[in-house]
Amino acid sequence: MDKLHLDQHISRQYNEELEQVRNAVLEMGQLARDQLAGSLAAVLAGDGARGRELDAADDRIDELERSIDDEAQGILARRQPAATDLRLVISVIKTITDFERMGDEAQKMARMAVRRSESGQGIPPQAEALRQLGARVQGMVDDTLASLAALDAQRALAVCRLDAEIDADYKALIKASLPSLAEDPANALDLVWAARALERIGDHACNICEYLIYLLGGEDVRHASLEDVAAAARKARARHDT
Numbered sequence: 001m002d003k004l005h006l007d008q009h010i011s012r013q014y015n016e017e018l019e020q021v022r023n024a025v026l027e028m029g030q031l032a033r034d035q036l037a038g039s040l041a042a043v044l045a046g047d048g049a050r051g052r053e054l055d056a057a058d059d060r061i062d063e064l065e066r067s068i069d070d071e072a073q074g075i076l077a078r079r080q081p082a083a084t085d086l087r088l089v090i091s092v093i094k095t096i097t098d099f100e101r102m103g104d105e106a107q108k109m110a111r112m113a114v115r116r117s118e119s120g121q122g123i124p125p126q127a128e129a130l131r132q133l134g135a136r137v138q139g140m141v142d143d144t145l146a147s148l149a150a151l152d153a154q155r156a157l158a159v160c161r162l163d164a165e166i167d168a169d170y171k172a173l174i175k176a177s178l179p180s181l182a183e184d185p186a187n188a189l190d191l192v193w194a195a196r197a198l199e200r201i202g203d204h205a206c207n208i209c210e211y212l213i214y215l216l217g218g219e220d221v222r223h224a225s226l227e228d229v230a231a232a233a234r235k236a237r238a239r240h241d242t
Helices: 012-045 048-079 083-118 127-150 153-177 179-183 185-217 226-241
Strands: none
Touching (some): 012 048, 012 083, 012 127, 012 185, 048 083, 083 185, 127 185, 153 179, 153 185, 179 185, 185 226
């Protein structure tokens, strides 16, 4: 809040509305992160019972998306925000969409764990490679949440830099699974879909970090080159260090 000066409005209620929205976004992000960690663990362990729990847990993420969106729309209507306040509300609306989609991708893995357990398939092939990819993606999501909490453009930039590495790891895992497609297509396809879900979660984390850089610096860096994103992040940091 301090870096954005969102606590300096004449109306104390307005200050509280902005803080509540920001806290709710962080809560939603933590839920999505926990959903990812749990669903990946369920797939790797062949734990159908845990998968069922996590499948149902996605409802809470959906509920938060709706409530935060309603509150953000209400702020737009009631307060008619400008400048930084407007960027905050726009960033919130975009961010919760990406967190909700993270939850959807994690839910796919939870359902996969259930299906594999019920069919007796258990632990997927190349589980260690999948675990490593999942650990890196979880790290991205953790850093995304830390960036949001601290309003840290440079940490957000670091997440965006990792996205290309995650994409490369994903492609390598898919390439390694190709020989088994003919011999064991069901297992190979599950590996592909789980890896794809993780890669997409990494994309959503990068999107959220781009929204944060926009919030802090006012420059839209979607679809920009990494060099341009880095330049925008430096400007955002300089702006808030002064």
